[in-house]
Amino acid sequence: MYKFFPFLLLIIITTNTSAQNWKLTTDADGMKIYMAEVAGSKIKAIKVELELNATQSQLVAVLMDANTCVEWVYGFKSSKLIRQVSPSESYYYAEVNLPWPAENRDYVAHLTATQNPDTKVVTIDAPAVLGFVPIKKGIVRVERSVGKWVISPLSADKIHVVYTLQLDPGGNIPAWLVNTFATQAPTNSFKKLKEQLKKPAYRDASLPFIKD
Template structure:
């Protein structure tokens, strides 16, 4: 059970900025590097994941915005559903993460926003947890404090460099020392799932009007 609590460290496909300067290497597998950093305002450490992927920015964004299929690659995600599509590059969604007993499931509402720098073609995906929109469920802990950031940078033909940062307070009575100790496992599993997700036919040759590859 303790190993599975690590999923709390990458519950979310949500995004917002996490500015840290003292990243310390945690673990690496198949080119996926995970770092952690202490946060002065929280007992939970921030997470950073770095890797290069054989894909395009459009394919990456298509996967990230395809929230209904989040459970296919996000570790232990029980459900994801679209709440409101604001525009092709902006939406709100709800997700619940399945945590083994006796730890209660977590859920959140996120606001996803995609932007691209027209000069550098670097894409960012920002979307902090937001309040409201979905009633709190009995027996599920609502996550209110979370911020993270995807930075997707072109690195060659059909290659992107991905930097993902996350700072989250999972709430409830999960011991911070345990979450911090297991910080590398959830991110690795989710990024391994992301690699497989990008290979699915539905995401191949993706073309988005608001993204230039």
């Protein structure tokens, strides 16, 4: 019944909230998961660190492909590209399944990917935006969250990934429940992400704004 929690993995909407004092909660299968208190919020922040056998272009291609998020982000009911500004910038809409009697959540994100020309580190942020999609009856709009992907090259075909997230899912979801199950989300979604990276559409990905 808690299948909606893994959707927290993909909401990467930027605000000014920050987390400190990370505490390791899980260290398994090559993945480290941390949680931290956030000032002014009952919802803890989460950080995931792991290495992936992929190039930066492969991972960014997957993350920027909004129409296929439902294939690997556990709990997604739908995801749809609504505006492509450039290869490194887009807007997408997503709806997330929650178990009855809770209402589904949705959001619109503005994805941007940039690469530091000196370090080659790629950063992906996506602030929430309003106005693209009207608020829908029976669905709670997620408006406040913080997240970031930082993707560093280790070798020709291996990358180090740090993912951080803090959000307020809105509505009547108890904070303790979100915090308890949020650490289960990375295990489910990153497992599918590894398989997604192997698909032909991403296996030989080459992006004009990234130098692997």
